[in-house]
Amino acid sequence: MTNYQAVYYRDPAGREPVREFIEALDEREQASLDNQIDRLNLLSDEVPHLPFPHSSQIEGDLRELRCHHGRSLYRVLYRRSDRLIILLHVFAKRSAQVPEGEVQVARERWLDFKARMEADPRVPPRAAGRDAP
Numbered sequence: 001m002t003n004y005q006a007v008y009y010r011d012p013a014g015r016e017p018v019r020e021f022i023e024a025l026d027e028r029e030q031a032s033l034d035n036q037i038d039r040l041n042l043l044s045d046e047v048p049h050l051p052f053p054h055s056s057q058i059e060g061d062l063r064e065l066r067c068h069h070g071r072s073l074y075r076v077l078y079r080r081s082d083r084l085i086i087l088l089h090v091f092a093k094r095s096a097q098v099p100e101g102e103v104q105v106a107r108e109r110w111l112d113f114k115a116r117m118e119a120d121p122r123v124p125p126r127a128a129g130r131d132a133p
Contacts, residue, residue, distance in 0.1 A: 006040040006078070006085040007128045009109050012116075014125040017109075018076065018087045032069035033090075037076065040065065040085045048080075058098060062088075062106055077106035084128060086113055 008016040022033050039050055049055060049063065058064050058077065065076040073093040078085050088106040091099075116127040 002044060002083065003041055004043045004080065004083050004085050006037050006087060009086050009088045009113055010125055010127055011109070012112065012125070018090045021090045029069045029072060029074075033067045033074060033076070036065055036067040037087065040078070043085070058103060058106075062103070062110070064098060075102070077102065079106075079110055081113070081117070081128075086110070086128060088113075 008019045010016050022030055025033070036054065039054060043050065050065070053066055055063050055065050061079050063078055065078060067074040067076060075091060075093050075098060076087055077089040077098075078087050080086070088109040089102060091102050113127040116122060
């Protein structure tokens, strides 16, 4: 059984917006989000999704990782690409529904990721973070 690997989406300029968001939080909030992200690395073909309340489907293959620290709620939007789990977008959740604007950011990053990963040759910088194969 080979586990999936969670990696940060990397934009065309080489930035990793999810990593940058998390690193701007205080250390305890960072640890809370990092612990939830680590749960994604336990997934495999046999266990392809975290159960609710840890994760839920947004639309199609787009899912949200539900994170909290005290009263602060965060959502990490992600999709799977073969054995990689691409962490596309993160935001502080302040309403019952995931705002359409946040979902749109994840959609656009996914399209960019796919376009660069499928280019022949691949277009630098690599569309997935430094831990990606």
